Amino acid sequence: MLKLGFCSKFLLASKHIGLRRLNVCFYHHSQELEEEFPPSEWYEKAYPKFLKLTHILKNVDMNNGRLMNMDENSIVIDDHIDREMNEFKSLGRAFIAAPSMQKQHFSATHSIPNTCFSKPNERESLILNSLTKVSDFLDVSAxxxxxxxxxxxxxxxxxxxxxxxxxxxxxxxxxxxxxxxxxxxxxxxxxxxxxxxxxxxxxxxxxxxxxxxxxxxxxxxxxxxxxxxxxxxxxxxxxxxxxxxxxxxxxxxxxxxxxxxxxxxxxxxxxxxxxxxxxxxxxxxxxxxxxxxxxxxxxxxxxxxxxxxxxxxxxxGSVRDIEVEVRGGVYGRGSGSFCLCVGKVLTSENERMVWSGIKQLDRALGLFKFVWEIAGMKGALELQGHVWCVGAKERLVRYKGNVFLVHGIRLR
Incomplete structure (x- = not known):
């Protein structure tokens, strides 16, 4: 039986930006099928809306389920901004999936698995609120x-x-x-x-x-x-x-x-x-x-x-559940080693925003690493965090011994 996959995200984004309904449904079978992507015109029409939302939401971010004004370090309570943030994140995931972005970011850096974020479910969000979810993600046995x-x-x-x-x-x-x-x-x-x-x-x-x-x-x-x-x-x-x-x-x-x-x-x-x-x-x-x-x-x-x-x-020292915006996955690297990738889409390339995003990802990576080691999982686990934002300069940052890659989102 075929199961509906990633199409709803594009249809939702298309509805928000007033585009015609696109037939870009992706399905998953017992055997993985090759993913289809929207035509280039979809990205060209969606990109201006994405830029507008970037400007409107500048320095506002989702921090483990809370809308935060990062300049004032204050909680934002506004239903309209909340809806715009959800739309922004949805479009951001769509641009991460773009073939040009995949080629630009992942084939150019040998340390990043070529399959990272390549599947629709790997670009979905994940809220870590129980050990069961962490164990499911890491494929920890009973x-x-x-x-x-x-x-x-x-x-x-x-x-x-x-x-x-x-x-x-x-x-x-x-x-x-x-x-x-x-x-x-x-x-x-x-x-x-x-x-x-x-x-x-x-x-x-x-x-x-x-x-x-x-x-x-x-x-x-x-x-x-x-x-x-x-x-x-x-x-x-x-x-x-x-x-x-x-x-x-x-x-x-x-x-x-x-x-x-x-x-x-x-x-x-x-x-x-x-x-x-x-x-x-x-x-x-x-x-x-x-x-x-x-x-x-x-x-x-x-x-x-x-x-x-x-x-x-x-x-x-915190009790807040951890939200991973782009869930990624665990990828084999050969010789019994693995790489765990997670990601986040930001509204601004401001250094404070970038470092806030890195620290949020580090919290999730630290939790995964702790459970991996205490479960006695076989193989070395490398941790990688990825942040995307418009206008960002491509670079690699090390924080607490882990690798974080900053990517710019651009149309071409």
């Missing part, structure tokens, strides 16, 4: 996935990683709700802001002295509870996260955060009976931290969104 979980869990479920990821998630949510306050807001967002503030305050007050760098003999013994108040537990945070998710479940602009809240609730449920009091004695506090790690390690599966969030925080 047995290797079990090994990955067993190796990752003890590292990422340490108490300071767990608490840090929760606080980071709440701070991110608080920041974005603050941006929404400049627009008409709902009662749900108003209530959500109160819950977020209370939850951050709760986590701060229950921070135990064992989390500091002071040696145990220097720490003061806990004071006796005069009021005999009941001990606080992680279940209190679980309840707050549940209320917060209910308040924000209809807020489209915050849906990614709601998914994160739901994911972290999975972990909170596993440790809901573990004490979280800040005035526990040193030994008891260490025991409670051990229980957090033990319960999370035992119960968070390979496909757990909570486990993936902890991994992101462990690797990058």
């Amino acid at each position: 047995q290797q996935r079990k090994s990955v979980r067993l190796k990752i869990c003890p590292q990422v479920t340490q108490h300071h990683i767990w608490r840090g990821a929760l606080v980071e998630q709440l701070n991110n949510l608080k920041s974005e709700m603050g941006v929404l306050c400049s627009h008409p807001i709902t009662i749900g967002v108003q209530l959500g802001e109160q819950i977020v503030s209370n939850c951050i305050q709760f986590l701060t007050k229950t921070m135990n002295s064992s989390a500091t760098d002071s040696p145990s003999w220097m720490r003061l013994a806990p004071t006796k509870k005069a009021d005999h108040r009941p001990s606080r537990r992680w279940g209190d945070v679980l309840e707050m996260f549940g209320d917060l998710a209910k308040c924000l479940k209809h807020e489209k602009r915050l849906e990614d955060h709601v998914l994160k809240l739901e994911g972290m609730r999975e972990g909170l449920y596993q440790i809901k009976d573990v004490l979280i009091d800040g005035d526990l004695g040193y030994r008891e506090a260490r025991h409670q931290e051990f229980l957090v790690q033990k319960k999370l390690t035992a119960n968070l599966g390979h496909s757990s969104r909570c486990l993936f969030t902890l991994l992101l925080y462990y690797l990058n």
